[in-house]
Amino acid sequence: MRVLYTWVCIAITVCAAAAGDVFLALAMRRIGDLGELRKQHGFRAVLGRVLGSSALFCGIFFMAVAFFSNLVGLSWADLTLMGPASAALTFVTNALGAKLFLHENVDRRRWIATIFVCLGVLLLTRS
Amino acid sequence: MTLRKYLVLLAVVAFGATGDTFLARGMKQVGSIDVQHLPQLLHALLNPWVFVGIFCLLGFMWSYMTALSFADLTFVLPATAVGYVVMALLGRFWLHEHISPLRWLGIALIVGGVGLVAGGPSRTEHPGDSSSEGGQ
Numbered sequence: 001m002r003v004l005y006t007w008v009c010i011a012i013t014v015c016a017a018a019a020g021d022v023f024l025a026l027a028m029r030r031i032g033d034l035g036e037l038r039k040q041h042g043f044r045a046v047l048g049r050v051l052g053s054s055a056l057f058c059g060i061f062f063m064a065v066a067f068f069s070n071l072v073g074l075s076w077a078d079l080t081l082m083g084p085a086s087a088a089l090t091f092v093t094n095a096l097g098a099k100l101f102l103h104e105n106v107d108r109r110r111w112i113a114t115i116f117v118c119l120g121v122l123l124l125t126r127s
Numbered sequence: 128m129t130l131r132k133y134l135v136l137l138a139v140v141a142f143g144a145t146g147d148t149f150l151a152r153g154m155k156q157v158g159s160i161d162v163q164h165l166p167q168l169l170h171a172l173l174n175p176w177v178f179v180g181i182f183c184l185l186g187f188m189w190s191y192m193t194a195l196s197f198a199d200l201t202f203v204l205p206a207t208a209v210g211y212v213v214m215a216l217l218g219r220f221w222l223h224e225h226i227s228p229l230r231w232l233g234i235a236l237i238v239g240g241v242g243l244v245a246g247g248p249s250r251t252e253h254p255g256d257s258s259s260e261g262g263q
Contacts, residue, residue, distance in 0.1 A: 028195035098200040105251040116240030117208045123233030
C-alpha cells in the first residue's frame, strides 16, 4: 500500500510542479523582465505587477500542492524512489507543458538537453 | 546573456539546493506523516530546519521568477540543473563521499545538457510579449 501511496505522491508532485511552472512562466512572460522593469519604474511597480497577476497565483497554488505532496512523500522515507523519479519526470513534463501551453520553441537542441539532464539526474540520485 | 542574468541563474541554483537540503534534514527529524493525519504537516513547519528551508525556498522562488521573466522555462530548468552537479561535487570533495562511475556519468550528462541549452537562445519571441529584451 505504501508503494501505491508513494507513486500517487510522485504523480501529484510531477503534475502539480509542471502546472505550477507553466503558470509561473506564463505570468512572468506577461509581466516582462523584472530587472528592466525595476530600473524603469522602481521596485514598487514590480511588486504591483507581480501581485496583480492571476496566473502567478495559479502557479503558486500548484507549486504549493507539489510542495506538500513532496513533503508527504519524503516523510515516508522512500527517498531513493521519490527524489529521482519526481525530479527526472518533472523535466520532461515541463518541456511538454512549455511546448503545448507556452508555445516555446523546444527545438532538437532543447529536447536533447532535457533528456540528458533527465537521465543525468536519474543516475546521480538513484545510484 | 548579461552578468546579472547569470547571477540570477546562480541564485536559483544556490537557494534551491540549500532549501532542499534543509527541508530534507528537517523532515527526517519530524518523521513519518500518515495520510489520516495530514494536519501534522503544519506541525512540521515549526521545525527549525524546515523553517530555514522554507526561507531559502522563498529566495529560490524570487530568483526563479526573475529568471523566467527573461528566459524560457525550457532554458531555465536545464540550465539550473547544474545544482545537482554542485551538490555531488560538494559531497565528493567536502564530505569525502564516494562517487560511483554511474554517478560520474550522470554528472557528465547534466553538464552536457546544460552546455547544450546554454549555447542556444534563452527566449522564444512571441508577438505581444511585455519584455523588450529577447534573444541571447
